[in-house]
Every structure is written in C-alpha cells, then in structure tokens.
Amino acid sequence: MRTVSRSGVALTVVIVAGLAAFPFVFQANWVVNIAVFTMMYAGLATAWNLLGGYSGYISLCNAAFFGVGAYAIANLFPTSGGPPGSTPFLILPLLGLGAAILSIPIGWVAFRTRGVTFAIVTISLLFVAQTLAFLMRSFTRGSQGMGIGVPRFSVATYERPFYLALLAIFVFAVSVCWYVRRAKLGLTLFAIRDDEDRARGLGVDTEIAKLVTFAMSLGITAMIGGVWAYYITYIYPQFAVDPLITIGMVLMVFLGGKGTLWGPLLGALLLVPAQRLLAQNASTARWYLILYSGVFLLVILLLPRGIIPSVQDLIARLRSKSDRDTSPPAATVPTVRTEVVP
Amino acid sequence: MRLFVQAVILGLLAGGVYALMASGLTLAFGIMRVINVAQGVMIILGAYVSYTLFTHFGVDPFLSVLFVVPVVFVLGVVIELVFIRPLRPSEREELSLLVTWAVALGIEGVLGLVYSTTYRSTIPSYANAAWRIGGFAVLQVQVYAFGLSVVILAVLGVVLAKTRFGRAVRGTVQNPASAALLGVDERKVAAIGFGLSVATAAAAGAVYGVVTPFNPGSHYDLISLLLTIIVLGGMGSLPGTVVAAVLMGVSQALLATYISPTSAKLTFFILLIGILVVRPQGLFGAVERGKL
Amino acid sequence: MSAQTLLEVDGLSKRFGGVAAVSGATFSVDTGTITGLIGPNGSGKTTVFNLITGYLKADAGTVRFEGERVRRANPRRLYRRGLSRTFQQARVFPEMTLVENLVVAVAVPVWALGRRGISRADAARAEELLDRFGLGSHAHRKAGELSFGQRKLLEFATVLLGRPRLVLLDEPASGVNPLMIEQMERHIRDVHAEGVTFLVVEHDMNLVMRLCDPIVVLDHGAKIAEGHPADVRADPAVLDAYLGD
Numbered sequence: 006m007r008t009v010s011r012s013g014v015a016l017t018v019v020i021v022a023g024l025a026a027f028p029f030v031f032q033a034n035w036v037v038n039i040a041v042f043t044m045m046y047a048g049l050a051t052a053w054n055l056l057g058g059y060s061g062y063i064s065l066c067n068a069a070f071f072g073v074g075a076y077a078i079a080n081l082f083p084t085s086g087g088p089p090g091s092t093p094f095l096i097l098p099l100l101g102l103g104a105a106i107l108s109i110p111i112g113w114v115a116f117r118t119r120g121v122t123f124a125i126v127t128i129s130l131l132f133v134a135q136t137l138a139f140l141m142r143s144f145t146r147g148s149q150g151m152g153i154g155v156p157r158f159s160v161a162t163y164e165r166p167f168y169l170a171l172l173a174i175f176v177f178a179v180s181v182c183w184y185v186r187r188a189k190l191g192l193t194l195f196a197i198r199d200d201e202d203r204a205r206g207l208g209v210d211t212e213i214a215k216l217v218t219f220a221m222s223l224g225i226t227a228m229i230g231g232v233w234a235y236y237i238t239y240i241y242p243q244f245a246v247d248p249l250i251t252i253g254m255v256l257m258v259f260l261g262g263k264g265t266l267w268g269p270l271l272g273a274l275l276l277v278p279a280q281r282l283l284a285q286n287a288s289t290a291r292w293y294l295i296l297y298s299g300v301f302l303l304v305i306l307l308l309p310r311g312i313i314p315s316v317q318d319l320i321a322r323l324r325s326k327s328d329r330d331t332s333p334p335a336a337t338v339p340t341v342r343t344e345v346v347p
Numbered sequence: 348m349r350l351f352v353q354a355v356i357l358g359l360l361a362g363g364v365y366a367l368m369a370s371g372l373t374l375a376f377g378i379m380r381v382i383n384v385a386q387g388v389m390i391i392l393g394a395y396v397s398y399t400l401f402t403h404f405g406v407d408p409f410l411s412v413l414f415v416v417p418v419v420f421v422l423g424v425v426i427e428l429v430f431i432r433p434l435r436p437s438e439r440e441e442l443s444l445l446v447t448w449a450v451a452l453g454i455e456g457v458l459g460l461v462y463s464t465t466y467r468s469t470i471p472s473y474a475n476a477a478w479r480i481g482g483f484a485v486l487q488v489q490v491y492a493f494g495l496s497v498v499i500l501a502v503l504g505v506v507l508a509k510t511r512f513g514r515a516v517r518g519t520v521q522n523p524a525s526a527a528l529l530g531v532d533e534r535k536v537a538a539i540g541f542g543l544s545v546a547t548a549a550a551a552g553a554v555y556g557v558v559t560p561f562n563p564g565s566h567y568d569l570i571s572l573l574l575t576i577i578v579l580g581g582m583g584s585l586p587g588t589v590v591a592a593v594l595m596g597v598s599q600a601l602l603a604t605y606i607s608p609t610s611a612k613l614t615f616f617i618l619l620i621g622i623l624v625v626r627p628q629g630l631f632g633a634v635e636r637g638k639l
Numbered sequence: 640m641s642a643q644t645l646l647e648v649d650g651l652s653k654r655f656g657g658v659a660a661v662s663g664a665t666f667s668v669d670t671g672t673i674t675g676l677i678g679p680n681g682s683g684k685t686t687v688f689n690l691i692t693g694y695l696k697a698d699a700g701t702v703r704f705e706g707e708r709v710r711r712a713n714p715r716r717l718y719r720r721g722l723s724r725t726f727q728q729a730r731v732f733p734e735m736t737l738v739e740n741l742v743v744a745v746a747v748p749v750w751a752l753g754r755r756g757i758s759r760a761d762a763a764r765a766e767e768l769l770d771r772f773g774l775g776s777h778a779h780r781k782a783g784e785l786s787f788g789q790r791k792l793l794e795f796a797t798v799l800l801g802r803p804r805l806v807l808l809d810e811p812a813s814g815v816n817p818l819m820i821e822q823m824e825r826h827i828r829d830v831h832a833e834g835v836t837f838l839v840v841e842h843d844m845n846l847v848m849r850l851c852d853p854i855v856v857l858d859h860g861a862k863i864a865e866g867h868p869a870d871v872r873a874d875p876a877v878l879d880a881y882l883g884d
C-alpha cells in the first residue's frame with residue numbers, strides 16, 4: 006500500500022522549488038529559452054505517461070492535441086487584437102477542458118482497438134490532424150501560418166512568464182498522475198496494462214477508465230500547446246502538429262522510466278537541452294534527425310525499462326547483496342554465484 | 348458516369364501499387380508481430396536510388412528495380428538483426444513500432460543530408476505518355492507500375508505457396524511454436540521475411556518517383572496510408588490487405604473526382620473511422636481484440 | 640432434487656473457421672450444486688465458458704442466468720450480476736501486488752474511480768481473504784512472483800470479491816502439485832458451503848468424481864452424457880469419447 010511518505014514529500018518540494026527558482030537564478034535569455042522547452046516537454050511527457058505508462062496504451066496522437074491547443078490560442082488572440090498580456094495563461098484551464106471534451110468521441114473510436122492497432126489508429130489521427138491543419142484555412146490559415154498577439158513582457162525576463170506557466174502545468178500534470186496512482190482509477194489502469202480481458206471479467210470499468218485518462222492526458226497536452234503558441238507567436242501546421250513532438254515525449258518517458266512519477270521529467274532534463282542546442286546550431290541541425298534517431302534506438306535497445314526503474318533495481322540488488330554480506334559467515338563462504346541475468 | 352469509370356480505373360491502378368507496398372507490412376506483422384513504420388521510408392529510399400540511377404546513368408526506373416530490390420533487402424535484413432531481434436517478444440509489437448519509427452527518422456535524416464529536402468521526380472521520356480482506350484485516358488507509367496505490382500505480388504504469392512521458405516513462413520504465421528518444433532528456423536525466417544517485406548515495397552518505390560514528386564519527408568504520407576490499409580485489411584491477412592488497398596485507391600480517386608483532390612487526402616481517415624465503428628476487427632477480421 | 644435452475648445453456652454453438660468448437664451444447668446448473676463439466680481435450684469446455692461469460696459471441700443458442708436471458712453477454716456486467724470465472728492459464732495481474740489484485744476486483748461504481756485506491760476497509764478485507772487462502776505472507780509481493788498453484792489460488796480468491804452466485808472454474812487443479820490440489824478442493828467446498836454454486840471444468844477425474852454432482856460430459860462440442868458421477872463413469876458413450884481419441 007502506497008501512502009504519502011515523508012521522503013516523497015521532501016523530494017517533491019525540492020524538485021518543485023528548484024524548478025521554480027531556476028529562471029531567477031539563471032537569467033540569460035538563451036538559458037531560460039532552453040528551460041522553457043524543457044518544461045514544455047516535461048509536461049507533455051508526464052501527460053503521455055498518464056495513459057501510456059499506467060495503462061500501457063501507446064497513444065501517438067498527442068501532438069494533434071498540442072496543435073489543437075496552439076490553434077485555439079491563435080484564434081482567440083490574433084495579432085490584430087493587440088498584446089494579450091497574461092489573459093492567454095488564464096484561459097488555459099478552459100482550453101484544457103475543451104480539448105478533453107473534444108478527445109472523448111475520438112477516444113471512443115480509437116479504444117475500439119487495442120495493443121498495436123490502437124497505436125496505429127492514433128498515428129493515423131495524428132496525420133489526419135496535420136492534414137486538417139493545412140486544409141481548415143478558416144481556423145488555421147493553412148500553410149501561410151498564423152500570428153498571435155505579441156505580449157509586451159519586459160525583454161530581460163521575457164521567457165519567465167512562459168516558463169512559470171509551463172511549470173504550473175507540469176506540476177498540475179504530476180499531481181494528476183500522483184492522485185490517479187493512488188486512486189481506484191490507478192488500480193484500474195494497472196489492471197488494464199497487465200491483462201485487460203481479465204479485468205473486464207472482474208467487473209472493472211475499463212472503458213470509462215481509459216476514456217477519462219485519455220481525456221485528462223490530452224487536455225493537459227492541449228494546454229501546453231496553447232502556451233507554446235503564445236511563446237512562439239507565429240505557428241505553422243507542420244510545427245504545431247508535428248510527429249517529432251509525439252516521438253519526443255514518448256522517448257523521454259521511455260528514457261526516464263515508463264509509469265514512474267518523475268521519469269518523464271528526468272527524460273526531458275536529459276534530452277531537451279541537448280536537442281535545443283543541436284537544433285539551434287546550423288552546422289549540427291542537419292544531423293538532428295539522425296542523432297535523434299540514434300538516441301532513441303540506443304535508449305530502447307539498451308535501457309528499455311528506463312533509468313528510474315533500472316536504478317531502483319540496482320539499489321534493490323545492492324541492498325539484498327549487502328544483507329547477504331552481513332548475514333552469518335556460513336552464507337558468505339565463497340559459494341556458487343546465484344545472480345540471475347535478467 | 349464517364350467520370351465515375353475514369354475514377355475507378357485510376358483508383359484500381361493506384362490500389363494495385365498500394366497493395367504491393369502494404370503487403371510487405373502485413374507479411375512482417377504476420378511473421379514477427381512487427382509493425383514496420385520504416386516501410387514508407389524504404390519506398391522513398393527506393394525512389395531516391397532509382398532517381399539517382401536515372402539522372403546519373405540514364406537507367407530506366409523500371410529497370411532499376413533490379414538493383415533496388417537486393418540493396419533494400421540487405422538493408423532490411425540488417426535492420427532486423429540489429430534493431431528488431433533484441434526486442435523481447437512480450438514487448439515486440441509496441442516497441443517495434445517505436446524502433447522502426449526511429450529507424451525511419453534516421454534514414455529520413457540521411458536522405459536529407461544527401462539530397463536536401465527539395466522535391467524530386469524521375470522523368471523518363473514516357474512520363475507523360477497516355478493511352479486512350481474507349482475515350483478514357485490512362486497514363487502509361489501508371490499501367491506499368493500497376494503491372495509491376497501485380498507481377499511482384501504474384502511472385503510473392505507463388506513463393507509463399509510453393510517454396511520451402513514459403514511453407515516455413517506460413518507455418519510461423521499460423522503457429523510459431525509448432526513451426527519451431529517442426530524444424531523451422533524462426534530466426535532465419537524472420538530475417539529473410541523482413542528483408543523481403545521491405546524489398547518488395549522498395550520495388551514499388553523505384554517507380555514511385557515517376558508518378559509522384561517526393562522528398563525525404565514524404566514517407567509520412569505513405570506510412571499513414573499503408574498503416575490504415577493494414578488495419579482495414581485486418582492485420583496480418585494478405586488477401587485482406589489487397590482488398591483494403593484497392594478499396595483505398597478507388598475511394599481516394601472517387602473523392603478526388605467528386606469532392607476535391609484535397610479531401611482525398613482524408614480518405615484513409617474516413618474509411619478508418621467508418622470501419623472501426625462498424626467492424627473493429629477490420630474487414631477481414633483479425634485485428635487484435637485481446638487474447639484468450 | 641427440487642433445486643431451481645441457476646444457469647441454463649441451450650443450443651450453444653460456436654465455429655472457428657472450419658472447426659465446430661461447440662455445437663448445440665445444452666445443459667443446466669442447479670442452484671447449490673457443484674456441477675462438473677468434463678470431456679476430452681479440445682471438446683469445447685473452455686469455449687463454452689468463453690461463450691457464457693461473454694468473451695466470445697455465440698453463433699447460436701441462448702444462455703439464461705437466474706431465469707433471465709443473457710443478451711449481448713458482457714464479462715463486466717455478468718460479474719456484477721454474480722457470475723464470475725477463472726481461466727485455465729491462471730491469469731493474475733503480474734505487476735500488481737496480491738492486495739491490489741484483490742482490491743481491483745471489488746466492483747465499484749464509476750463515480751468512485753476517484754476514491755482512494757486501497758481504503759483501510761479494502762486492505763483489511765483483502766488481507767483476511769489472503770490469510771484464508773494461505774497467501775497472507777505474500778500480500779505485498781507482486782503476483783507475478785507466485786508459483787502457478789499459488790496463482791490459481793489467488794485467481795480463485797479474486798473472483799470471490801464480486802460476491803458471486805455462480806463461479807465457473809476452468810481446470811482449477813491442472814498444473815498444481817497434489818498438496819495444493821487438496822487445498823483447492825477444500826476452498827471450493829468451503830465457498831460452496833457459503834452458498835455459492837460452481838461449474839467446474841477439470842481433468843483430474845479423481846477430483847471431479849469426489850467433488851462434482853451432477854457431471855455433464857461434452858464431446859466435440861455437444862453433450863453426450865449427464866448425471867451422477869457413478870452413472871457417468873459407467874456410461875459407454877463417455878468411455879468411447881475418452882478412449883476413442
């Protein structure tokens with residue numbers, strides 16, 4: 006039974022305080038710019054983990070809802086409307102709610118399949134969303150792109166409000182994950198991950214659980230898309246609905262540890278700064294895709310369970326070893342090694 | 348009515364090529380439970396190789412198939428050995444999707460480095476030649492591409508039906524455990540099968556560039572189409588794949604004719620949603636609904 | 640016996656491609672019995688379970704539970720109506736602890752999904768059940784670490800949380816060591832004594848003959864005999880079915 010442990014609370018306080026202090030300690034615009042993207046991916050990956058990590062359903066359409074959020078902000082705060090200040094941040098909860106509602110009929114159809122077919126159906130949804138972003142010109146202006154009112158934030162700390170907004174969403178996402186994990190919903194999702202058919206035979210409300218989780222995950226994703234659009238101030242279909250964003254969040258979750266609370270953050274902290282530096286440098290940008298693919302392959306092949314679970318295993322093994330070492334001498338006599346190769 | 352017939356003809360021709368491209372995906376899924384997201388980029392790779400052979404050495408795109416197929420076959424075998432084999436069987440389906448997506452990104456990146464992202468097309472002398480039959484105009488290359496697809500599919504069909512390798516493949520698809528007991532070397536079947544599944548697609552790719560302009564990112568257009576086709580076909584059924592591919596080709600052509608060419612881009616979506624609502628197991632009924 | 644019928648299966652049929660797995664199976668389970676369902680391998684017993692519990696859709700035939708026709712059988716709804724089952728392969732949730740395995744089977748209404756996963760009452764109930772099944776010392780281990788026999792016990796304990804009226808057991812003793820078979824038998828009898836009806840598929844004939852009455856015999860998906868253990872054992876058709884293959 007997981008209860009609120011004191012060390013867990015302390016860890017959370019330290020992480021959140023550290024993240025909140027960051028832009029006040031490191032003020033250079035380029036540094037905070039990287040921090041903005043890191044926090045963006047931390048939130049996206051955490052939201053992905055809610056469904057993907059807990060229930061095992063690999064949804065690849067999250068970037069579509071990122072785009073939904075982005076275009077919603079672009080339509081609400083067009084360039085012609087003048088500088089919107091902090092209003093876009095304030096309407097994010099409504100935006101998230103709207104996107105969550107929108108995701109329910111989509112999820113209803115997608116969840117008629119499972120396993121790898123679900124993943125394929127959601128990939129298709131992603132490509133459809135990208136096509137729609139090009140086609141629905143009245144909502145997106147198609148390939149010519151769409152501007153958003155530029156805020157008049159002070160130049161020296163221009164990035165800070167965006168960073169803090171993304172941090173707030175990230176904290177919200179982590180809180181949702183934390184809450185879900187200890188609620189009946191979490192148990193239901195784990196049961197779905199382990200054996201969905203059996204769960205149905207035990208009276209578990211699998212359909213509702215999946216839909217609710219899908220909606221929460223995508224609602225958060227859309228809010229992040231909204232902040233991104235406001236930060237970028239000019240969006241194009243190929244960047245607002247970008248398969249690389251989906252792949253990015255999945256990669257970070259796998260790297261940090263699927264189904265862990267802080268794994269997605271860890272994955273983002275490790276990958277996004279490197280990714281931004283690469284992408285911004287013209288000489289390395291051409292290698293960007295190749296390196297990205299290389300990192301992804303390495304992570305999945307060498308560390309398929311992610312860093313946090315692997316480290317936890319290591320600690321557990323070291324502990325049981327030291328237990329053995331301190332046990333009566335008879336047991337420490339050089340004996341047959343009983344280590345099991347995983 | 349004339350418009351309708353014209354659209355159906357075009358749709359059938361395109362559907363035949365889709366069938367070739369998608370049957371490799373079905374084969375790989377059937378044998379190894381692997382979803383190969385890199386199938387699209389293999390087609391584009393085939394298109395680039397053929398483009399290079401044509402522009403530098405004047406090799407006809409249909410002839411370059413003979414070069415493209417073995418090259419991509421070897422590449423496929425290597426990908427299987429290095430990236431797919433290490434995946435644990437219990438996680439293979441889902442992880443293979445991500446791994447092959449990463450492979451696709453890598454190859455897309457390499458193609459971008461070599462060829463830049465400019466759109467290319469291969470334009471042999473007969474690129475725009477058309478036949479008029481009974482008042483219906485048909486581009487010759489489309490007919491050739493269709494013919495090539497039918498021939499390769501037929502060869503594939505014969506290989507699966509008649510050869511020892513084919514029997515091993517079918518055995519593995521139906522029941523991996525008992526196939527292994529009967530002496531089928533599952534690992535060899537997997538490697539060769541995967542090589543074959545991408546090589547056949549690349550054959551279609553060699554002539555793809557004659558019909559459609561392409562750049563390294565074009566594989567996304569292809570893969571979204573192909574994945575939809577195999578879901579419609581019921582995941583793992585070759586006849587289902589062919590039927591779904593033709594259905595896709597024809598409905599795309601009809602939508603393009605009667606509504607608009609841009610709306611045709613959404614055909615696969617409309618078909619997918621429609622079928623999933625009515626028949627979640629796909630047209631031919633094998634889409635995974637969980638195991639008992 | 641003036642018992643009343645709890646489950647009524649009539650003309651149930653299912654084909655897989657060319658194979659007729661179940662063809663016109665007709666039998667009933669009376670309230671308060673431990674009914675046996677036996678037959679050679681591949682005679683369609685598991686498929687019958689899958690059809691009754693809604694894991695498969697029947698091609699033809701009807702199922703009535705507590706006198707009411709089951710339309711569009713759905714495992715979740717049937718469980719909540721008091722009909723639950725175990726699987727031949729001893730399915731548990733391997734990455735969840737034993738307590739979690741049990742608690743997830745406490746059917747809660749949708750709006751309670753946000754409630755605390757394992758309340759104190761849940762935990763107490765689960766641990767009590769685990770103690771009863773001799774699994775108490777593993778309560779906080781992952782179910783995947785259990786032996787096959789222990790999983791069978793856990794799976795059986797799990798379905799009891801739905802307060803079932805009828806439990807379908809698919810080979811509760813297969814692949815289990817003799818000691819554990821005895822345990823399993825005792826648990827079935829205990830639960831039966833509390834008023835739960837059973838339909839048991841089992842290959843261990845000694846166990847079936849001890850435990851079940853009446854016994855229904857399937858062959859090639861159809862009923863070939865039905866009656867008290869002694870009668871069934873003496874039935875030439877049954878001998879044929881078992882020896883003929």
Ligand SMILES: Nc1ncnc2c1ncn2[C@@H]1O[C@H](COP(=O)(O)OP(=O)(O)O)[C@@H](O)[C@H]1O
Binds near residue numbers: 660
């Ligand atoms: N999902 C399935 N697909 C195809 N054939 C099946 C399936 N399930 C069972 N069968 C076939 O149906 C027949 C009955 O199987 P089953 O019900 O498992 O028998 P039993 O449980 O009595 O051993 C067998 O011939 C088996 O091969």
Ligand SMILES: [Mg+2]
Binds near residue numbers: 684685686727
């Ligand atoms: Mg059985």
